[in-house]
Amino acid sequence: DAGITQSPRHKVTETGTPVTLRCHQTENHRYMYWYRQDPGHGLRLIHYSYGVKDTDKGEVSDGYSVSRSKTEDFLLTLESATSSQTSVYFCAITEGLAGGQETQYFGPGTRLLVL
Amino acid sequence: DQQVKQNSPSLSVQEGRISILNCDYTNSMFDYFLWYKKYPAEGPTFLISISSIKDKNEDGRFTVFLNKSAKHLSLHIVPSQPGDSAVYFCAASAAYSGAGSYQLTFGKGTKLSVIP
Numbered sequence: 001d002a003g004i005t006q007s008p009r010h011k012v013t014e015t016g017t018p019v020t021l022r023c024h025q026t027e028n029h030r031y032m033y034w035y036r037q038d039p040g041h042g043l044r045l046i047h048y049s050y051g052v053k054d055t056d057k058g059e060v061s062d063g064y065s066v067s068r069s070k071t072e073d074f075l076l077t078l079e080s081a082t083s084s085q086t087s088v089y090f091c092a093i094t095e096g097l098a099g100g101q102e103t104q105y106f107g108p109g110t111r112l113l114v115l
Numbered sequence: 116d117q118q119v120k121q122n123s124p125s126l127s128v129q130e131g132r133i134s135i136l137n138c139d140y141t142n143s144m145f146d147y148f149l150w151y152k153k154y155p156a157e158g159p160t161f162l163i164s165i166s167s168i169k170d171k172n173e174d175g176r177f178t179v180f181l182n183k184s185a186k187h188l189s190l191h192i193v194p195s196q197p198g199d200s201a202v203y204f205c206a207a208s209a210a211y212s213g214a215g216s217y218q219l220t221f222g223k224g225t226k227l228s229v230i231p
Contacts, residue, residue, distance in 0.1 A: 040223060043206075104161075
Protein backbone atom coordinates (compact mmCIF):
# COMPACT_ATOMS: atom_id res chain seq x y z
CA ASP A 1 0.00 0.00 0.00
CA ALA A 2 1.62 3.24 -1.20
CA GLY A 3 -0.24 5.49 1.26
CA ILE A 4 -2.27 7.33 -1.35
CA THR A 5 -5.89 8.31 -0.91
CA GLN A 6 -8.18 10.06 -3.34
CA SER A 7 -11.38 11.92 -2.60
CA PRO A 8 -14.10 11.75 -3.53
CA ARG A 9 -14.11 8.22 -4.90
CA HIS A 10 -17.21 8.84 -6.96
CA LYS A 11 -18.78 12.07 -8.15
CA VAL A 12 -21.65 13.03 -10.41
CA THR A 13 -21.83 16.64 -11.51
CA GLU A 14 -23.43 18.79 -14.15
CA THR A 15 -21.84 20.43 -17.17
CA GLY A 16 -20.43 23.84 -16.37
CA THR A 17 -19.87 23.29 -12.65
CA PRO A 18 -16.41 23.40 -11.06
CA VAL A 19 -15.04 20.18 -9.61
CA THR A 20 -11.99 19.60 -7.42
CA LEU A 21 -10.43 16.20 -6.85
CA ARG A 22 -7.97 15.64 -4.04
CA CYS A 23 -4.97 13.36 -3.80
CA HIS A 24 -3.34 12.87 -0.43
CA GLN A 25 -0.12 10.97 0.26
CA THR A 26 1.58 9.98 3.49
CA GLU A 27 4.92 9.05 1.92
CA ASN A 28 6.38 12.58 1.68
CA HIS A 29 7.26 11.90 -1.95
CA ARG A 30 8.33 14.79 -4.11
CA TYR A 31 6.56 13.88 -7.36
CA MET A 32 2.81 13.62 -7.77
CA TYR A 33 0.79 13.03 -10.94
CA TRP A 34 -2.77 13.16 -12.20
CA TYR A 35 -3.88 10.76 -14.96
CA ARG A 36 -7.14 10.00 -16.61
CA GLN A 37 -8.10 6.58 -17.89
CA ASP A 38 -10.55 6.17 -20.75
CA PRO A 39 -11.48 3.13 -22.81
CA GLY A 40 -9.13 2.75 -25.76
CA HIS A 41 -6.65 5.29 -24.41
CA GLY A 42 -4.87 3.71 -21.48
CA LEU A 43 -3.62 6.20 -18.90
CA ARG A 44 -2.85 9.74 -20.01
CA LEU A 45 -0.99 12.32 -17.96
CA ILE A 46 -2.93 15.50 -17.17
CA HIS A 47 -0.56 17.44 -14.88
CA TYR A 48 2.26 16.64 -12.54
CA SER A 49 4.09 18.28 -9.66
CA TYR A 50 7.77 18.06 -8.76
CA GLY A 51 7.48 19.95 -5.49
CA VAL A 52 5.36 22.38 -3.50
CA LYS A 53 4.04 25.02 -5.91
CA ASP A 54 5.99 23.40 -8.78
CA THR A 55 3.69 21.97 -11.41
CA ASP A 56 3.70 21.38 -15.15
CA LYS A 57 1.40 20.22 -17.89
CA GLY A 58 1.05 16.73 -19.24
CA GLU A 59 -0.36 15.33 -22.45
CA VAL A 60 -4.04 16.23 -21.87
CA SER A 61 -4.00 19.36 -19.67
CA ASP A 62 -6.63 21.48 -21.45
CA GLY A 63 -9.56 22.23 -19.16
CA TYR A 64 -7.68 21.23 -16.01
CA SER A 65 -5.65 23.12 -13.43
CA VAL A 66 -3.71 21.87 -10.41
CA SER A 67 -2.34 23.17 -7.17
CA ARG A 68 0.08 21.87 -4.60
CA SER A 69 0.41 23.99 -1.47
CA LYS A 70 1.64 21.13 0.73
CA THR A 71 3.84 18.15 -0.01
CA GLU A 72 1.08 15.71 0.86
CA ASP A 73 -1.78 17.18 -1.20
CA PHE A 74 -2.22 17.58 -4.96
CA LEU A 75 -5.51 19.03 -6.17
CA LEU A 76 -6.97 18.69 -9.65
CA THR A 77 -9.62 21.24 -10.65
CA LEU A 78 -11.99 21.16 -13.57
CA GLU A 79 -12.92 24.83 -13.81
CA SER A 80 -16.07 24.17 -15.83
CA ALA A 81 -16.76 20.48 -16.24
CA THR A 82 -17.70 19.09 -19.67
CA SER A 83 -19.06 15.70 -20.65
CA SER A 84 -15.71 14.88 -22.31
CA GLN A 85 -14.16 14.98 -18.84
CA THR A 86 -16.22 12.02 -17.71
CA SER A 87 -13.48 9.58 -16.83
CA VAL A 88 -11.66 7.75 -14.08
CA TYR A 89 -8.94 9.89 -12.53
CA PHE A 90 -5.86 8.41 -10.89
CA CYS A 91 -3.26 10.06 -8.76
CA ALA A 92 0.26 8.65 -8.61
CA ILE A 93 3.41 9.38 -6.63
CA THR A 94 7.09 8.70 -6.94
CA GLU A 95 10.02 9.55 -4.75
CA GLY A 96 11.97 11.38 -7.45
CA LEU A 97 15.54 10.64 -6.46
CA ALA A 98 17.86 12.31 -8.93
CA GLY A 99 19.27 9.84 -11.42
CA GLY A 100 16.98 7.01 -10.34
CA GLN A 101 14.65 4.90 -12.42
CA GLU A 102 11.42 5.52 -10.66
CA THR A 103 8.34 3.44 -10.16
CA GLN A 104 5.07 5.30 -9.81
CA TYR A 105 2.48 4.11 -7.31
CA PHE A 106 -1.17 4.78 -7.88
CA GLY A 107 -4.14 5.72 -5.77
CA PRO A 108 -7.52 3.96 -5.95
CA GLY A 109 -9.06 6.39 -8.44
CA THR A 110 -11.99 8.80 -8.63
CA ARG A 111 -14.84 7.99 -10.99
CA LEU A 112 -16.31 11.23 -12.34
CA LEU A 113 -19.51 11.49 -14.36
CA VAL A 114 -20.38 14.83 -15.95
CA LEU A 115 -24.01 15.03 -17.06
CA ASP B 116 1.59 9.21 -32.22
CA GLN B 117 1.66 6.27 -29.85
CA GLN B 118 5.09 5.76 -28.36
CA VAL B 119 4.09 2.64 -26.42
CA LYS B 120 1.87 0.12 -28.15
CA GLN B 121 0.07 -2.92 -26.88
CA ASN B 122 -1.42 -4.35 -30.04
CA SER B 123 -3.53 -7.05 -28.43
CA PRO B 124 -6.55 -5.60 -26.63
CA SER B 125 -7.35 -8.97 -25.12
CA LEU B 126 -5.89 -12.41 -24.47
CA SER B 127 -7.45 -15.63 -23.17
CA VAL B 128 -5.36 -18.38 -21.62
CA GLN B 129 -6.13 -21.65 -19.89
CA GLU B 130 -5.26 -21.91 -16.21
CA GLY B 131 -1.79 -23.40 -15.74
CA ARG B 132 -0.55 -22.36 -19.17
CA ILE B 133 1.78 -19.50 -20.04
CA SER B 134 0.44 -15.99 -20.68
CA ILE B 135 2.56 -13.78 -22.91
CA LEU B 136 1.72 -10.09 -23.13
CA ASN B 137 3.56 -7.96 -25.65
CA CYS B 138 4.54 -4.32 -25.85
CA ASP B 139 6.37 -2.31 -28.51
CA TYR B 140 7.87 1.15 -28.21
CA THR B 141 9.18 3.70 -30.65
CA ASN B 142 11.14 6.18 -28.51
CA SER B 143 14.78 5.11 -28.33
CA MET B 144 15.26 7.38 -25.27
CA PHE B 145 13.16 5.06 -23.10
CA ASP B 146 15.40 3.28 -20.63
CA TYR B 147 13.06 1.96 -17.96
CA PHE B 148 10.04 -0.21 -18.54
CA LEU B 149 7.28 -1.26 -16.19
CA TRP B 150 4.23 -3.49 -16.16
CA TYR B 151 1.16 -2.63 -14.14
CA LYS B 152 -1.82 -4.79 -13.38
CA LYS B 153 -5.27 -3.32 -12.96
CA TYR B 154 -8.42 -4.86 -11.55
CA PRO B 155 -11.80 -3.18 -12.15
CA ALA B 156 -12.57 -0.30 -9.78
CA GLU B 157 -8.99 -0.28 -8.43
CA GLY B 158 -5.86 1.69 -9.19
CA PRO B 159 -3.04 0.17 -11.24
CA THR B 160 -0.59 -1.81 -9.15
CA PHE B 161 3.07 -2.14 -10.01
CA LEU B 162 4.03 -5.64 -11.10
CA ILE B 163 7.57 -5.75 -12.43
CA SER B 164 10.10 -3.52 -14.15
CA ILE B 165 13.25 -3.76 -16.20
CA SER B 166 16.09 -1.39 -16.90
CA SER B 167 17.47 -1.06 -20.41
CA ILE B 168 20.81 -2.43 -19.23
CA LYS B 169 19.16 -5.83 -18.70
CA ASP B 170 17.34 -8.17 -21.04
CA LYS B 171 15.43 -10.16 -18.44
CA ASN B 172 13.99 -9.67 -14.99
CA GLU B 173 12.21 -12.30 -13.00
CA ASP B 174 9.93 -12.14 -9.97
CA GLY B 175 8.20 -15.37 -9.05
CA ARG B 176 5.76 -16.33 -11.78
CA PHE B 177 6.41 -13.09 -13.67
CA THR B 178 9.27 -12.52 -16.11
CA VAL B 179 9.82 -9.50 -18.30
CA PHE B 180 12.01 -9.74 -21.39
CA LEU B 181 13.46 -6.73 -23.18
CA ASN B 182 14.74 -6.75 -26.75
CA LYS B 183 16.20 -3.29 -27.27
CA SER B 184 17.14 -3.78 -30.91
CA ALA B 185 13.53 -4.67 -31.72
CA LYS B 186 12.14 -2.11 -29.24
CA HIS B 187 9.98 -4.86 -27.81
CA LEU B 188 9.23 -6.18 -24.38
CA SER B 189 7.08 -9.00 -23.17
CA LEU B 190 5.62 -10.16 -19.88
CA HIS B 191 5.45 -13.90 -19.25
CA ILE B 192 3.22 -15.32 -16.54
CA VAL B 193 3.85 -18.96 -15.71
CA PRO B 194 1.70 -20.70 -14.63
CA SER B 195 -1.32 -18.50 -15.23
CA GLN B 196 -3.94 -18.40 -12.50
CA PRO B 197 -7.55 -17.16 -12.55
CA GLY B 198 -6.54 -14.35 -10.17
CA ASP B 199 -4.24 -13.03 -12.90
CA SER B 200 -7.29 -11.99 -14.91
CA ALA B 201 -6.93 -8.21 -15.18
CA VAL B 202 -5.86 -5.46 -17.54
CA TYR B 203 -2.10 -5.21 -17.94
CA PHE B 204 -0.46 -1.92 -18.88
CA CYS B 205 3.01 -1.53 -20.26
CA ALA B 206 4.76 1.77 -19.43
CA ALA B 207 8.08 3.38 -20.27
CA SER B 208 10.16 6.32 -19.10
CA ALA B 209 13.16 8.16 -20.45
CA ALA B 210 16.40 8.86 -18.62
CA TYR B 211 16.26 11.54 -15.97
CA SER B 212 16.80 14.95 -17.52
CA GLY B 213 15.35 17.51 -15.14
CA ALA B 214 12.19 18.49 -13.35
CA GLY B 215 9.89 17.01 -15.97
CA SER B 216 11.36 13.57 -15.67
CA TYR B 217 9.93 10.43 -14.20
CA GLN B 218 7.01 10.72 -16.58
CA LEU B 219 5.58 7.43 -17.71
CA THR B 220 4.11 6.79 -21.14
CA PHE B 221 1.51 4.03 -21.08
CA GLY B 222 0.19 1.60 -23.62
CA LYS B 223 -3.55 1.13 -23.98
CA GLY B 224 -3.57 -2.12 -22.06
CA THR B 225 -4.27 -5.81 -22.67
CA LYS B 226 -7.13 -7.54 -20.92
CA LEU B 227 -6.02 -10.98 -19.79
CA SER B 228 -8.62 -13.63 -19.04
CA VAL B 229 -7.40 -16.83 -17.41
CA ILE B 230 -9.95 -19.58 -17.88
CA PRO B 231 -10.22 -22.18 -15.09
